[in-house]
Amino acid sequence: MTDFAADAGSDDSQGRASYLLAGRRVGISDLVKAGLLEVGARLTFERPRVGEKHAACVTSDYLIELADGQQFRSPSSAAIAAVGAGSFDGWHAWALDDGTMLDALRQRLLDSVAEQASDGEDSVESSTARHEWLKKAREAAEQGDPVTLPVRDLLGWWGAVRRGYLISRQIVAELDNHSLSTSPDFEAVNLDAKVTLVGAPVNADKEEEVEISPVAAVPAPRDEEDTPVIGLTVGNLPSALAGVAAVSPSATFEEAITEMAINGYSQLPVLAGTRNLRGAVTWESIARARHADPAAPFAKAIIRAREVLYDQHLIDVLPLLADFDFVLVRDQTNTIAGIVTANDVAAAYGSLATPFFLIGEFDQRLRRILSDAFEVEYAAALCAPDGDREITSFDDLSIGDYQRILQNRDAWERLGWPLDRKVFDKRVDELREIRNDLMHFNPDPVPDDAVQKIRHMIALLREYGD
Structure with missing residues (x-):
């Protein structure tokens, strides 16, 4: 095997170090190229509880080949195919x-590239610090004292304030x-929700019953081809995981009415424990029950309550909200x-729509200001001086084109x-970046200061352009 550490000074090695620490999953090819895994190496997957042993080997094109000839790029896909389920x-x-587990080789590689990534660039320094933080988080999870932090703080380790396709993909890869x-799932909850960094999921299948802690259930492993959550989920709404006030099935009308009145609630879940949903009461259901029978028991006011999972797409839940006005949300522990x-959803979509x-x-x-001040030929000469774009009207211009015009001293003076x-x-330029972010339909609301920047610029244009 080649000595990966000996190649630390090479440009290729440095590039690999920065790349692995800055956002993609380690693959079998990385282990082979680092000299940590040989082509032809035999791999074994033992399942002693069910008396099975599966064999595989590493191919010359960096795939895992099972005994039956099936080949996989992902170790997880190979394991699932070997068993046939689970x-x-x-x-x-x-x-x-x-x-030696493949994971041990992966950690050895990450430690090695982190040690090499020492050229002093800020991005590399932050990547190296993040690597050490993630190592400690893994140790804490293995010791049963996992790190818990708000999604905002998690994003901060990657220098981000909002989620998007690329940054979420990077975070998922580095966590993995x-x-x-x-x-x-940090992608399926709002920015102020707290998430726990949990360890590797237990290998589970039909023959092996696994009890998952209700405190922090471990998600199933994501495969290499998995993509980040796309679109707004139920959990992205602040109220979805903010807790609920509830009454028990044995409550009285007075108890429920008081709870709803002092908190301004229109509905109240009826729970027997944190997971056993018995229904809900609303002002309407209470009024109907008492109108039908002034001496009716509290149970007569309980109506069916719809429930959804926190990671369901919000768009799929809208029909339920249209029909029933509210849904109760179960988290990753089924609580x-x-x-x-419906008001929560209206507020969420309103906050997303306002910046647009x-x-x-x-x-x-x-x-309009530019079209009133300049001829289209003048603008075209500034925006496409080489004539490589056909600009026949100001509708053909982007915000970047507006900048090119305004950066011209003669145009500005005019x-x-x-x-x-x-x-x-x-x-x-700042508004151009905000606009580009909006056009990628990031589910997180833009920061308040971004909205204010747009408002202030609009006010300025009204003053000088009208």
Whole structure:
């Protein structure tokens, strides 16, 4: 085998180090190229509880080949195919002849590239610090004292304030490299919700019954091809996992009415324990029960309550909310953890829609100002000086084109605004980035300061452009 540490000074090695620490899963090819795993190496997956042993080997094109000839890029996919069913973390399933697990080789590789990534760049330094933090988080999970933190703080370790496809994919990959996942799924809850960094999921199948702790259930392992959660989930709403006030089936009308009145609730779950949902009472159900029979028992006011999982797509839950006004939410431990109403959904979509409308007004106002001030030929010469784009109207321009026009000193002077061109251009550039983020339909609301920046710019354009 080659000595990976000996290659530390090579550009290829440094590139691999930065790449592995900055956001993708370690693969079998990485282990082979690092000299930690040989082509042709024999792998064994033992299941002593059911008396099975499965064999595989590493191919020259970095795949895991089973005894029947099936080949897989992912250790987990290979383990599942070998058994024929179940859910398995292949990195903790396959071992070399000497008993070394693939996961141990993966950790050795990550430690090695972290040691090499020492060129002083901020991105590398933060990646190395994050690697050490993730190692400690894994140790804490293995010792039964897992790290719990808000989603915002988790994102902060990757220098992010909001989730998006690329950053979420990076986080999932780096967590997976350290045999970690979040419970609940950090992508399916709101930014202020707390998640726990839990260890590698137990290899489970029909023959092996596994009891999962209700405190922090371990999600099934994500395969290499898995993509981050896309779209708004129920758990993204603040109320979904914020807890619920409830009454027991043996409650009285007075107890339920008081609870609803002092908190301003329109409905109240009826629970026998934290997981046993018996239904709900509403002002309408109470009124109907008492109207039918003034001496009716409390049970007569209990109606059926609909329940959903926290990681369900919100768009799929909308029909339920349209018909029943509220749904109760179960978290990753199957506990009734929150309630979502039609008003909650309206507020969520409103917070997402407001920036779209504002950035649209900004775009339209600035485009109108430029079209009134310049001929389209003048703008085209500034935006496409090489003639590689056909610009026949101002509707063909992007915010980036607006910047190119305003960055031109002659164009700026022709506007005659008593404003600083560089400061103005900097803000337009910030709004361009906000606009691009919005167009990727990030489910997280934009920060309040971003919305204020758009509002202030619109006010400025109204003053100088009208």
